Amino acid sequence: MSDASLPALIEALRRLPGVGVKSASRMAFHMLQHDREGALLLAQALQQAATRVRHCAQCNTFTEAEICPTCLDPHRDRTKLCVVETPADQAAVERTAAYRGLYFVLMGKLSPLDGIGPKDIGLARLFARAGDGVVQEAILATNFTAEGEATAHVIGEALKQRGLKVTRLARGVPAGSELEYVDLGTIAHALVERREK
């Protein structure tokens, strides 16, 4: 008799990002005590996703097909390519319903401090994709963090050299915010890029 399943489960749960040994124990106890159905469902979902999900050959996002539904959509404007860091960022842009072009998902960002360079996030694939002769504008929508800005800069310079129009999401004061609570860098940017009404 060995009681190995529970320690093995706690150890495996720790592979999830942001889950330490205390959370993992709590999760394991909860699932075993209150939600075994959920545990089996999660087991199956993990197994299916890990074996089925791959990267779209065109835009690099997660999909189960060779080409993802977005890239296949005939109603999309194929002259515009929005470059984002992750599928979650892509989903955020999609939710606005303000963009009908295509995407390229980097699945990461340049991060020299972590040793993540252009090769690690597959910039060569992006440049090949953007150079298909149809794409005219690359909209850089990487995050407005130091790493996201650096990534946008590197990609922007490279694509401009290849003759593409390169744009970046506008910086400024977020909708619904009170100036008192907006950081000064954002207000400074909003002042410099003020628009005539």
Next chain:
Amino acid sequence: MSDASLPALIEALRRLPGVGVKSASRMAFHMLQHDREGALLLAQALQQAATRVRHCAQCNTFTEAEICPTCLDPHRDRTKLCVVETPADQAAVERTAAYRGLYFVLMGKLSPLDGIGPKDIGLARLFARAGDGVVQEAILATNFTAEGEATAHVIGEALKQRGLKVTRLARGVPAGSELEYVDLGTIAHALVERREK
């Protein structure tokens, strides 16, 4: 073609306690992007634990056997029964190496506000276990929260009526703490229960 695996995985991850839709997405992306091996390992661990782990017929803790290794251990003092809320609490007591008796794990606590009464945490099983004629002392080690205290009170009264010696973990100032930062209820208790040196 349907891209159902990823949304299904995010939905399944939300069954874990403390995991909302943002964390679930982050977990799913991380596992698919950086740790598919971990995802498959977690799937297997969940499946095994959910199908194999059951409750010890004697102490009610999680085990894969009919009776857990602790209850079977011949070197344990069978006259002492320590009552805890969860296997995590049991593990905390075990780590002290200061206790060599047996356990009963409630797998919960009385919580009238949540509609959890004596039947829901199987107090009848505890009373049967404690009344085996061998157990002489019940050590109440439920948490020192309102619910844990209420649970200890109910169990204590019932076991005293059955002629058992009932004790509770000592209250007082935790080891290594500075009085300035200890709550006044704890200090008041420590004063009342002060010991001669």
